[in-house]
Amino acid sequence: MAVSQMIGASIKRREDPQLVTGSGRFVDDLPQNAVLHLHVVRSSEPHARILAIDTIRAKEADGVVAIFTGKELREEFQAPLPVTVTFVPEKAYPEQYPIATDKVHYVGEPVALVVALSRAAAQDAAERIEVRYQALPAVTDVEKAIQKDAPVIHESLGSNLSYDVKRAGGDIEAAFKEAEVTISQRLQQQRLIPIAIETRGVVADYKPFANSLTLWSSTQIPHFVKVWLAVILGIPESQVRVIAPDVGGGFGSKIRVFPEEVLTALASRRLGRPVKWIEDREENMRATHHGRSQIWDVEIAAKRDGTVLGLRLTQWLDLGAYCSQFGTFMSLGLLVAPGPYRLAAIDGRLVGVFTNRTPTDAYRGAGRPEATYVIERVMDLVAQETGMDPADVRRRNLVTGAEQPYTSLFGFTFDSGDYVAGLERALQVAGYDDLRRRQSEARKQGRYLGIGLASYLEICGLGPAAPTQANTGVSLWGMGVVRLHFTGKATAITGSSPHGQGHETTFAQVVSAVLGIPVADVDVVHGDTGIGPMGMNTYGSRSTALDASAVHISATRVREKARKIAAHLLEAAEDDVVYEDGKAFVKGSPAKSVTIQELAMAAFQTNRLPAGMEGGLEATTFFDPTNFVWPFGTHVAVVEVDPETGKVSIERYVALDDCGTRINPMVVDGQIHGGIAQGIGQALFEEGVYGEDGQLRTGTLVDYLVPSAADLPFFQLEETITPSPVNPLGAKGIGEAGTIASTAALMNAVVDALQPFGVKDVPMPASPAKLWQLMHRNGGRKG
Amino acid sequence: MIPAAFDYVAPRSLPEAVADLVKHGSEAKVLAGGHSLIPLMKLRLSTPSFLVDIGRIQDLSYxxxxxxxxxxxxxxxxxxxxxxxxxxxxxxxxxxxxxxxxxxxxxxxxxxxxxxxxxxxxxxxxxxxxxxxxxxxxxxxxxxxxxxxxxxxxxxxxxxxxxxxxxxxxxxxRPPSASSGTYLKFSRRSQDWAIVAVAAQVSLREGRVERVAIGLTGMGPRPLRAAAAERALTGKAVAPDALREASAQAADGTQPPEDLNGSPEYRRHLAAVLTRRALEAITGSK
CATH class of the missing domain: 3.30.465.10 (Uridine Diphospho-n-acetylenolpyruvylglucosamine Reductase; domain 3)
Structure with a gap:
């Protein structure tokens, strides 16, 4: 394959031979001499005062090097853990430090540290630590938490309410006045536990005389971690280096500065030795942040012809015990609640509440799966109420290609795409009309097929810098360095920090395509703050749109400089020199050419450079696009519900996605597969359940049900390709789209299957017991 | 999730293994495949101080x-x-x-x-x-x-x-020649423990049920037999109604637990449904 065709090539991921043979280098694989092992003692109580921590017996245990309590460490923190604005500047929140001192607020909050010669010794010693608590009443329910007599979790705030604010657009009164149909519905977003396959882990190596810290972490955000470690620990930022080695998945769960990163670094500083902390799965399920945990109250104003006029929406967001770093990011859901539809008015209310549960933060999609779930359930509720076909309700409301670029009622302008064409294509591939016929036949035989649609529109590719600064408090851009070495090999440094996305392959394809050198000649460097400029990390399906674009621009700048050198060597006018597949030549004379390898060498040889030209072939780009990118598509799920057991079988799944240009279609397919699987996990299986006592009842993978391949159907993937006009690659994001669409598609299918039983909504997850009960309450089938 | 410290022996014969168990009394546990014991030890829900690994003993696999x-x-x-x-x-x-x-x-x-x-x-x-x-x-x-x-x-x-x-x-x-059985397991995911499962074995003679055994998983503190359903079906001619009537009694006398996967009522219902389906599958009568 010609290297110029590398954009669009389904080459195998270069990362995989190492990873699938167990040769990956994750934090726990790093060779470290004389490393000490940290065990974090965590609160067993959801809400309690710490009366005393007795560490005497633990200090005498074999292999123990040091034990620290929160009080002993408190003075070392020069700042609390960071909290960003993320859409709710009005919020009230308590300062969170990495370790508790006087009070604990959720099960899993750090209360003491044990450092020992081995991990086992640390854990054995931890069992000898006695923490005496004075239990306080716990709050685990958002609505109960803001009742007048509720126990207050953070006394300094006076209540458990963080914020209760309005976000409105359009004339909601007019919408409801015009409405022929109004519907009210409560929609649940259960609490999810992210479960990256690699738990978190940190190695910190503090060098006392240099006052320098090198920290390896299983993180999505090494560049942000560097800044905050410098701020919190008072170490000059230039002396802090953070490295994310191979990282085994994130899904948002590694998007914040961890308390444990600070604590591991602090233990290393106190002891002057490298310290390692590896989270175990039990800890991971309680102490790594959770996702979703929202209730949406929806009131719909619609017309009999299916036109949705307006929505009154309240998002109740369970923040957990603290406001996490991006804890209110999910409020974005309200601002993009119109989805791909024309919608004249939204009267929105955002309510954030503290509870005695693990803090919540971003989880794959963060705000957008919730918004898609709301608007897609709205479309089906309107269909059910008006007797229309759900596909027709969507046709009635979708923004058409002719209306693009369309500006939604909260002021977002969509970049490109024909959403109706996507819907029609998905319906055609799925054989929608035939499915409806089959459904009707099956019902006569007492079998219950359900067909669910989800037409999504996703805002992603975060930046641009100005709106992200305004809404999140951080300016987000892409960063890419391309360096051509003396021998014509290239290094690309990206500001993105992948943890499964395949950048080492796809970013190399970009450089290969621009410079005309083999993919094997391009080394992609990421996740190391000691190499290259500051980057903005990986989340929000941003890497290809921003960082691969920055790499593309840098590679193009390198190529243009190389072309200038070629013109000099060929003694030709610059405008006459063309560059193709790694060679420069005078237009019409390809026989006499200079290769990129020769040009790379010439760039370092003063006798071959044009007069006055700086040496070297290297470019650095900070890329700020003109808009977000807006991938879209329609997913179709077909399920059958067993009326005797309530079990859902997924018969068919069709996903049509438009993510613009696909640099590596195979990598794109992989992202879609994983995304759909995770979204189906939310729809059918997963739920982080707490008892009223504040204890997590789903604290192992026996009780918290993550689906495996055996529980999932074949995914039929389809595409339309509408390049985005806002970046040079035309790429939109694809990391979260599968999750954003699939939960809604699946649940619409489940509710559709249960229509004969008069069911209008099913709280997730759609467990067999729940469905059986919904089908057989009040005497079973209604129609 | 590291087990508490323990000692370990791998005897080569059953008498040796028994001697090890006698020696260490209630502190000892037998380790076979390890897929139940080791997870409990990693959660420190089980903390034996001595493991007797019988995996090296010859001739126990056949x-x-x-x-x-x-x-x-x-x-x-x-x-x-x-x-x-x-x-x-x-x-x-x-x-x-x-x-x-x-x-x-x-x-x-x-x-x-x-x-x-x-x-x-x-x-x-x-x-x-x-x-x-x-x-x-x-x-x-x-x-x-x-x-x-x-x-x-x-x-x-x-x-x-x-x-x-x-x-x-x-x-x-050895079951008689006109006997067959099936195991129907109901769980949320393929790899899960059963919420309820039914093990049924039916022996027929001249179109009648000579003997039927129905075991129930997940319906109590130990595996149970659906005695009432067995009684109801024994001696009956194989027919859809007979299977249905017997199956309806599958959960009689059981007190299944309540957990995140379902209520006792749901489990009793599942036991009846799975029993009927198992009997239908074995007898081919529907």
């Missing part, structure tokens, strides 16, 4: 046909049972259960003896052994003894084995 019964060595893995032609032909119920336990790794390591001795009320093999009227042969300091399945499973995680006894062999009576 499937043999004798005159009156089929014998399975205690260390026979789920995988070996799943792929045994003999088991598939003679004891399809057991073969089907084996194929539905956990995932491939669990089936490769887990053993039938370990699963029986662990006595998990949600385990699949205990119910099968109960429905198949198995005998379990244990070796202890006073020699060997045979325990009937109905006496073996005492309570949640409690078997009739004495502290120093080791399960050596499981004997399943």
């Amino acid at each position: 499937i043999r046909e004798a005159d009156s019964h089929i014998a399975l060595g205690a260390l026979t893995t789920h995988h070996e049972i799943e792929f045994s032609e003999l088991v598939k032909a003679r004891l399809p119920l057991l073969q089907q259960a084996a194929a539905q336990i956990g995932d491939a790794q669990v089936r490769n390591r887990g053993t039938i003896g370990g699963a029986a001795a662990h006595a998990d009320p949600n385990g699949d093999f205990p119910t099968c052994l109960l429905a198949l009227d198995a005998e379990l042969i244990a070796v202890g300091p006073r020699g060997e003894r045979s325990i009937k399945a109905q006496d073996f499973f005492v309570d949640t995680f409690t078997s009739a084995l004495e502290p120093a006894e080791i399960l050596r062999e499981i004997r399943i009576p």
